[in-house]
Amino acid sequence: MIVTLTPNPAVDVTYRIGTHLPGDTNRVLEVQRRPGGKGVNVTRVLAALEVPARAVLPLGGDAGRWLGGALDVPFDAVPISGENRTTVTVTGDGHPTVYAEPGPELSEAEWAAFARRLAEGLAGAKLLVVSGSLPRGAAPDLVADWVRIAHHAGVRTLVDASGPALLAAARAGAVVKPNHAELLAATSAADETSGVATLLRLGAQLVVVSRGADGIAAYTPCGVLTVPAVPGVHGNPTGAGDAATAGLAAALATGRPLLEALRTAAALGAAAVLRPVAGEVDIPAYQRFLNGATA
Amino acid sequence: MIVTLTPNPAVDVTYRIGTHLPGDTNRVLEVQRRPGGKGVNVTRVLAALEVPARAVLPLGGDAGRWLGGALDVPFDAVPISGENRTTVTVTGDGHPTVYAEPGPELSEAEWAAFARRLAEGLAGAKLLVVSGSLPRGAAPDLVADWVRIAHHAGVRTLVDASGPALLAAARAGAVVKPNHAELLAATSAADETSGVATLLRLGAQLVVVSRGADGIAAYTPCGVLTVPAVPGVHGNPTGAGDAATAGLAAALATGRPLLEALRTAAALGAAAVLRPVAGEVDIPAYQRFLNGATA
Structure with a gap:
């Protein structure tokens, strides 16, 4: 069982329009509403792989009620007032033009309830995946708290976060998975090698860097392993990182070798690019990519 | 008692952002959600005037549930599956950039239930106000049906609609209130006089044309009455038409003279421009404007 944690889930609304007219009225031709947030997408990909997974997330207000009704994966909701x-x-x-609402602010009592629920949910779990941004006003050290709760329960952790939350996760000893740009931004490093060195020095167990078309690399204190991206894949890159995280999580949770984990991540990332919606993967394509096929 | 009918109510969401970046991610600084739709705005202004009013509207889905909880005026909801x-x-x-969802399609059975609920709600009413667009796939003749139901119950009607629905309302003998542009568009007329002549010939009881800064005119088969706009008013014109409709409705429902009705409409339209939100009016300013003050 893998437990995923989505600190700031979202109702993802997509409006399809004709010609975009900023400063004017745009008739929406088609509306799609989906539960979103990176951890939710990871859980959805794990479900598509038939890997048992459960999402933990704060839900509140009308949007939270909608999310609770629309989520198509097992989840534990922590009720919040926002x-x-x-x-x-x-x-x-x-x-595409994106308008991102800031999301709710959680009280200290709500974060404490969240931590308790997480601790309960981790019983018997193999891995905790923390994925996505924190809500407004949340201290980055919350991520370190969640990692420590998991380690205390004997559960390994994988964190896909950015900025101070990424540094906090490294300090707490998590496996961290930034993309190349997030790595440089969080560590103020000039290149990947020195950025990774910073995270390993802080205490990260393993640093996995996704590089888009340049593949994926895993850095341990003893060296680096790299796999190339699946060549010739074109489509929607939204959610490819979440699919790669899910692949990494699935392999780490079952103790498979690191090289296999990276290959799984690269193949799933490519299989997500073939699907228009974040959180979906083309499973037959994934299996072909895993066997060395190109797009 | 005035009954208002909003065929296609909306959740009006306003996002305040900094610099607008089309094709990029825009952080939303502030979110406002309000029940909207022209009939809803009219009802809100009537409530501010302390004129008893009740809204009839179709509500469905999560947005409908939200509207039902957030509406701050008396209403009768007709449940719909969309x-x-x-x-x-x-x-x-x-x-401002607007993204307008198309709204639900109602089945014939749902429209029939809507008409029944309207007929019940009209008992004892003085006036029916039909205001705003029809949902997708709705026949313009529905507006004529609603007008006939009201006339059958001895209730006068005021319709603020555009296109074929405006023509249907005129044919059914309603008082119609297009703005200048809507009048020309619906009647394919070159000028206001010939557009109004078309509507009167179709059967409209009275044609009230709002002309923005050029005031408001009422055309009867016997002649025309005009009042100027309140001079020097600057602000947000959204909702000024709905406030003017409310003023007209309040005066017509109590049988006051047409000139007074137009003056009320012009003063309320100006008082709405002073407020940032559709459906709100500056009541002290309205009273000053009614007594001849300028802004």
């Missing part, structure tokens, strides 16, 4: 955020993505004739 | 629309307005450094 309202979950909505993210509106407008797809028209150009690059 | 989901009410949401309208997102983005206010940043330029003109």
